[in-house]
Amino acid sequence: MSTAEQNRRLVWKGAAAELTAKPPDKIRRIFIPDRLLGWIIPVSVLLAWELLARLGMLPPNWLPAPTVVGKTIYQLAVAGDLFKHAGVTIARVAVGFLLGASAGTLFGGVTGYLPVARKLLDPTLQALRSVPSIAWVPLFLLWLGIQETSKITLIALGAFFPVYLNLSVAMRHVDPKLLEVGKLYRLSSFQMVRRLILPAALPEYIVGLRSGLGLAWMFVVAAELLGASSGIGYLMVDGEMTGRASIILASVILFAIFGKTTDWIMNAVGRGLLGHRSR
């Protein structure tokens, strides 16, 4: 290779590096840091929405401006309706989730530990799981009436399956090599569960609790839409009946806030339980 050719190649290489490496740097320097990138679209949409609404280009009874929705939430809070309805909804989620998650823990634990119990129960539970849970609503209403029982049952059912499934599978899949360590130290069955199987299954169990909680929020909406005289879902129905889109949108936002907040709390509790393992 001649020196001239070598030089040419070097020049070419340098140019290529410049082409591939520099532009992204420039873009980043001109615009905004990575962590703010995700805000661009929602903020622009909100601004455009507000602008169009103020210009009278959006029908206010269908799509009120974000500020109007914000005002609606404020008015609901001032009137006390917000706390009343939110309290009812949160109570339903809490009771339903506690019942469902407890049952899921019990069944998941038993089937995860005892193969006989799994063979006996799992096919039935899996078959029930394949029924879309909303399909139970008419039956629950018929059996349990339109009051709280049917709503809480539906929420509990939603929370049950992810907790059950995650715990059962995680307990079954504990590394047999770790179980041998327990065997070496002659742990009793109870100690085996408490000291090896449950701690090993904990991360997946927490994942199950989180998705159970998510489903509990989903099902409280369904339950409240289908017949309730209080709760945020009722607010939505009320907004629809009276043609006030701002109330419906306000309710959607409230559901989002509560769902996200409880998930964040659950995540924090999970991190606490896992300690160093969550890193």
Place this chain on the structure above:
Amino acid sequence: MVNNSFDQRGTVNIEIVHKAFSGSKGTLLALKDILLTIDPGEFVCIVGGSGCGKTTLLRIIAGLETEYEGAVFLDGKQLLGTGLDRGVVFQEHRLLSWLTVHDNVGFGLAGLPREECSRDIRHYIGLVGLDQFEYEYPHQLSGGMSQRVAIARALAGRPEVLLLDEPFASLDALTRMRMQQEILRIWEAERTTVALVTHDIEEAVYLADRVVIMSPQPGTIRNILPVPLSRPRDRTDEEFVRVRKSIHEELFAPDGMTSPAADSF
């Protein structure tokens, strides 16, 4: 050489007639006619290619395999199942990720007085040289350090016999050599009987008082060779190389393992 007066504890008598595994493809004879006595305080290495049953033999002594014909005795008492009188270290460290080094080492000591426990645990963590890491978690440790914790855990129950199943096989060459020195130091401090399974002939010659050479299909003891070298041993020493060569020849002799490549089973 055999010391049958049990005034010193840690004599292992192995009399395995027959050990088979039955699977979907029929039965596999893993061990046949294994007769071996390990003296108190002796360091024995068991070498052989894969599939020669050396790990199965160790697992039988540990009490993890209980379905076999024959018997294993510790100080004249037949061993049935696992027990704290034997400490086991596996190829993988098998530490519990949710426990600190301290709690991992003390895992088998639950039920003993806390004060006494803690002192013992500290002693063994110190013995394996990890005083600085007592409250670290396994994911913060290197492979060699994790294996040290596993050794400390095995020793914490004050076993009469320490059983090691290819404990250094997954470590890099330099760490492995350091760990070999360490295990000798620990053995000299604790004076327990040690049985170590390995496929590394050099490791066996470096560590053992006697090397048990096994051959596969079915797993039998092919020969038992003493290592007449004083410690510390020099791997490049002429005599060391000679012993190593004789074990190598024994392993690959015509009616032993047919060839190094024939262990595909």
